Amino acid sequence: MKRVQFEHSAVPYLFVAPQILIISIFFLWPAAQAVYQSFLLEDAFGMSSQFVWFRNFEDVLSSSSWMRSAIFTVVFSVSVSVLSIAISLFLAVRADEVVRGAKTYKTLLMWGYAIAPPVAGLLGNMLFNPLMGDLYMALNSFGFEFNHIENPNDAAFIVILIAVWKQVSVNFIFFLSGLQGIPKSIQEAATLDCKSAERRFWTITFPLLAPTTFFLLVINLTYAFFETFGIIDVSTKGAPGGSTATLVYKVYVDGFLGADLGGSSAQSVLLMIMVSVLTVFQFRFIERKVHY
């Protein structure tokens, strides 16, 4: 009996094996390495190392720049996710209503998706260059006294702006297909029942888009946490005064530029824990409100 069952269940394992293998090689193994490294003080070239328990974590957590970076990361990630979801939802709803030239309109909105984060950063950098940037000049000619070289809020504004702009098109694609997935019959029935388009949106369309929105929230937070690294490296490099350095950017500066393997591994592990907690929170508490 048992034998038969084993043979029977081997097939699905075989099918998931490639996926498991890929995850093991590209995630589990490096993650385990990072955890191991985070307990070591080792010279960059690997000539000597010593086990130091939680020394690296103590050093990281007691540094004021790490705390500043952690706070900025939270503010940054929430702003980027909320803004890019809101803007793209608005755009998708409007684009869905467009009849003439709809294709062109949609294609143009999706274009941003093809731009790599460092390129987006470079574009932002040029637009806000104090000597020749058009947006910099424009903002200042309106009397904003905009100065991202010195003002941390202005610098944060720039990186958030670039990150949101870059992400809007991705969200737009998902929302648009989500909207197109809502059956026409439901919409027509709703139109008969309720005159207010706004009310129809919040009571019918938005709840039906909830699975898409939840999915995008997870994706966008991950994006803001990890993938915006290129934007920051090219635009502000964390300046002024480390106010726009996200945690991932700090891992890069300490580990890749500074060759402090233990310290940056400890930072990665902390980041891994933070993201795991966040993901569990999302699936436990927010997903409950989502109806598929």
Place this chain on the structure above:
Amino acid sequence: MFRKTLMAAAAVFALGSTAQAATEITWWHAMDGALGDVVDQITADFNASQDEYHLVAVNKGGYEDTMTAGIAAFRAKNQPNIIQIFDAGAATIINAKGAVKPVQDLLEANDVQFDINDYIPGVRYFYADSDGKMIGMPFNSSTPLLYYNKEALEKAGVDVPKTWQEFEAAAPKLKEAGYTALSQSHSPWIFFENFMSRHNLQMATANNGYDSTDAKILYNNDALKDHWQHVKDWKDAGYYGYYGRAWGANQDAFVQQKVAMWIGSSGSFGGLRKSAQFDFGASTLPYWKGVGEAPKSTFIGGAALFAFAGHSAEQDAGVAEFFKFLTKPETQYYWHKETGYVPITNAAYELAKEDGYYKESPDAEVGIQQLSEEGGEWTKGYRLGFYVQIREVIYREVDKMMNGEETIDAAFATIEEEANGLLKRFHDTYSN
């Protein structure tokens, strides 16, 4: 002419190379753009000069990228023969015992004539150990220089300032003429490290870090704080342009004639010649008269070439052969002329003089003159661990001083505390 000969020689070599089994040696470097072209030219010339070894030069990005690539390759036991490591990263590679072969040992083992006194004073001991043995071969060596817009200074009726006192007198006149007086492109290198050297002030305990990794930073001193108080005052008065931490942004302000004077690297000379649409000159780094023992020579900046351990004797012989070629006066003179980096040997400097190079472009000599100025106890350089991060701390705190988020005193207290924390970490990592 020299270039043409090189190219012809390279072509001949390319034809002949298929027939021979030359020993291949690899060199990872951080020189891109126009500098990379010069490196390729030198590589081709070396390959053409002999047929025993074939050198392959690969650009690995910027300084940090190159160091990271070298570290990763070494850990994977796949390291190149030669790697270019910049000043701030020197402690990381030199303190990793056994990662590199000291260049002096390598040359002597391969019967290449070596005398440390052949090198100009400023570069002699920067990449040496505490006993004075040369570990890394100085390669692209630069020093901070003051570049000035001749027309701007003329309009304001001021001379090129030699001291900061003279600068303070000239700045209001330049402002009146419509210019911000000054910007500079690298706060840690120019206004911290070289400030210490120029005034002959000790930068760190343990002999500026050469004697031991157990060192403490000495930046939190009155002379340096006073200087930064002045910089802040200049900025508030409109005499100093702060365009952030990016090298290019501060240089652009000079190129676009918004600022009248700019402190950059002697290696910036070639690039400025192409980008600046006006007549400019170069002068020595200003100093505070009466502070320390100024003026003393500045530190050498730039990078050095290190020979990784773990290669066959045959390949090491090739590395020695290349270093011998690289330090030849002709090669150094060519490098100096094309890039603006200083020649690293006395013989190369003499050759440039004899050739009349400085008669036709006198500004090209300022860098090497500054490095040849009288040295003091603390002008030899520094060897501090995690110095890349210490520079990050400095960049960060300079931002805060400039935007008024922190007072000068508070910023320097933070720099001292965080730098010492990093030095302690480095010491604990490398001392056993």
